Amino acid sequence: VTELLNRRELAAWQGLLRVHAALTQELDAELRAEHGLPLSSYEVLLLLADSPDGQRRMSELAASALLSRSGLTRLVDRLERSGLIERRRCPDDARGWFAAITPDGRRAFRRARPTHLRGVRRLFLDRLSNSDQTALAAAWERVLPGGSAL
Amino acid sequence: VTELLNRRELAAWQGLLRVHAALTQELDAELRAEHGLPLSSYEVLLLLADSPDGQRRMSELAASALLSRSGLTRLVDRLERSGLIERRRCPDDARGWFAAITPDGRRAFRRARPTHLRGVRRLFLDRLSNSDQTALAAAWERVLPGGSAL
DNA sequence: GAAGATTGAAGACTCAATCTTT
DNA sequence: AAAGATTGAGTCTTCAATCTTC
Numbered sequence A, B: 001v002t003e004l005l006n007r008r009e010l011a012a013w014q015g016l017l018r019v020h021a022a023l024t025q026e027l028d029a030e031l032r033a034e035h036g037l038p039l040s041s042y043e044v045l046l047l048l049a050d051s052p053d054g055q056r057r058m059s060e061l062a063a064s065a066l067l068s069r070s071g072l073t074r075l076v077d078r079l080e081r082s083g084l085i086e087r088r089r090c091p092d093d094a095r096g097w098f099a100a101i102t103p104d105g106r107r108a109f110r111r112a113r114p115t116h117l118r119g120v121r122r123l124f125l126d127r128l129s130n131s132d133q134t135a136l137a138a139a140w141e142r143v144l145p146g147g148s149a150l
Numbered sequence C: 001g002a003a004g005a006t007t008g009a010a011g012a013c014t015c016a017a018t019c020t021t022t
Numbered sequence D: 001a002a003a004g005a006t007t008g009a010g011t012c013t014t015c016a017a018t019c020t021t022c
Helices: A007-035 A039-049 A058-064 A069-081 A103-123 A130-143 B007-035 B039-049 B058-064 B069-081 B103-123 B130-143
Strands: A055-057 A085-089 A097-101 B055-057 B085-089 B097-101
Touching: A007 A039, A007 A103, A007 B007, A007 B130, A039 A055, A039 A058, A039 A069, A039 A085, A039 A097, A039 A103, A055 A058, A058 A069, A058 A097, A069 A085, A097 A103, A130 B007, A130 B130, B007 B039, B007 B103, B039 B055, B039 B058, B039 B069, B039 B085, B039 B097, B039 B103, B055 B058, B058 B069, B058 B097, B069 B085, B097 B103
Parallel strands: none
Antiparallel strands: A055 A097, A085 A097, B055 B097, B085 B097
C-alpha cells in the first residue's frame, strides 16, 4: 500500500480542509444575513472595485474568482439582474465582454466590506500571530508559486 | 472605514482560498477520472473504513464530513445506490441510522486511496518542509481549537 | 481551427418544513 | 418539547455542446 500520512502530515492537510470549510461557511452566512450578498458575489465586486475603470474581462474574472467560465457567466447574470454590475462590449475584441461595477454595486460593496473584514479578522487573523501569518504566506507560495493556477 | 488588510494578512488569507480551491479541484478530478469517485464520496468512505465495525451515525458523519445533515443524506443516498455503503437501523435509538461501508465500498476505497494519497503528497506535502507542515498544523489548531466547529 | 462567452442538462448543496421517536 | 433523519424547493456549480469572432 502507499505510505499513509503521518500525524504531522494529516494535521497540516486536514486542518486546511476544516478551517476553509468553517470559515467560508461562516463568512458567507454573515454577508447574506447582513447584506443579502453571498461571499462569491462579494469577491467579484471586490475584484471589480479594485480594477482600473472598475471593469475586467469575463475570463480574467473567472480565473481570479476561482470559478469556471460558465460559473462566472451565471454569477454575473445574477449580479447584473441585481443591478450591481453591467456587461460592456470589449472595443478591441468583439468576442469579449467586460463586467463593470455600477454605482449601486460600489455602494453595496462599501457597505459589505466592513462586515467581511471584521469577520476575516475575528475568525482567522486575530487568532494567529504575525509569524504564523508569515509562515502561512510562505507555505502558500511554495504550494502555488506566484499565485498561479496548478 | 474599517482598516484594510496589510500585505501579510492578505497573503495569509487569500493564499488559503487559492490553495484550497486549486487542490480540491485537482484531487476531485483525479479521483473521478481514475475511479469514478468524487472527493466527497471518498471522504465518507475513508471515515467509515476507519471506524470500528465500519459504521457511523448519520449525524456524526455529517459533522465529520463538513456537510449539513441534509447534504449528507443525499450523499449517502448516492453511495447506497452505487452499493458502496448501506443504511442500518440503530438498535438503541429507533430515530437513528448507521451508514455502514460494504465489501464493495472497501474495495473501491482500497483502490482509490493510493491515487488520493499520491495527489495530496505531490500537490501539497512534497512542496512543504517538515517545519512548514508543523507550522500549518499549529496555525489550524489556533484557528479551530480541538478540531471543533466554530 | 482556436479563443471568448453562453446555454442546456445534470450534479451537489443548503434552508426550512416535516415526520418519527425520545 | 427536542433530537435524528429525510424531503421539497431553490441556489449554485460544473461539463459538454454551441455560437460568434479572431
